[in-house]
Amino acid sequence: MSRLTYNRVVVNQFGDADADRVFHGLADATRRDIVERVLREPQSVSALARRYAMSFAAVQKHVAVLERAGLVTKQRRGREQLVRGNPDILRTVARLLESYEQIWRHRARAIEDILAEDDTPERT
C-alpha cells in the first residue's frame, strides 16, 4: 500500500504517544538546532551548551525532551554524555504528514468513481 498507507497505521507504527513527543521535540528552534548538530556529529551536552546563550541546565532539559521523543540518544563516554541524532524517527514523521495529503488524493479519486456510476446505463 506504500504511500497510501493510512495515517492511523503510520501512527501506530511508532506509537501514538511517541508521535506527540516527536512533534513537541521539533517545536522549538533550539531543539531543532540541537538535532541538526548531533546528526552531523555526536556531541557532549557541555559542548552543546557552549553553543547557546542559555544555561547548561536549560540545554540539558532540551536534550532530555529530544531523548524522550527518540530523536536523539545519549551515551556515556567517560565523564561526559555523548548525544547522537536518530534520523529514522524523523523519516517516519515526515511520512505521516505526507500521508494526510495522499489520503485526500485517494478520497477524491474514489468519490469521482462513485459519481461516474451515475452516468452509466447499467445504473438502476
Added chain:
Amino acid sequence: MTVISTHKDTEALTLTFVAEFGAPVKRVWQVWEDPRQLERWWGPPTWPATFTEHELTVGGRSAYYMSGPEGEKAGGWWRVTAVDAPTRLEFEDGFADNDGNPVDTMPTTNTVITLEPTGTGTRMTSVTHFSSLAELQKLAEMGMEEGMRLAMAQIDTILAEA
C-alpha cells in the same frame, strides 16, 4: 476530470485540498451524507471503512471502523460541529477503541468541507486543521510542518554529505 490543488499552511497548521467534480453540489453532498456511499471512499483501498453510526446534524456523532488487509480493525469517530446542507460540513475526527469509544489520548483533527457550484459541477474544498495532537497548540507560531520540513531538509543535506 478532477482538478486538484493542495496547500499546506504552516502558520495555520492546515492542509487545504481542492477537488472538482462533474456533478451538482447536491449530488456531491450525498457522498458525505449517505453512509453507504461515504464508506466507499473514506478509508484507503486496503482499509475500507464501515460506518455503524452517521448523522450530519450539529452535535451528531458518527462511528466507523476500518478493516485492514490482515483482518485488523482501526476504529474512528466524528463529531459534527457545524452543518449547512448541502454546502458546508465541519467535524472533528478521532480514534476509537475496539468498542467504538473515543480514545482521548490519541490525536484528533478538525475538518471543514465546503461545496460550491462551478460552471460544470462542484468544487469541494477540504481544510484539515491539525489542532489536537496533544502538544500541537504549542506549535502554533512556528508550524508543525515547517519544523518537519526544516528537520527533513537538514537530514537530507547531512545524508548527502555522508
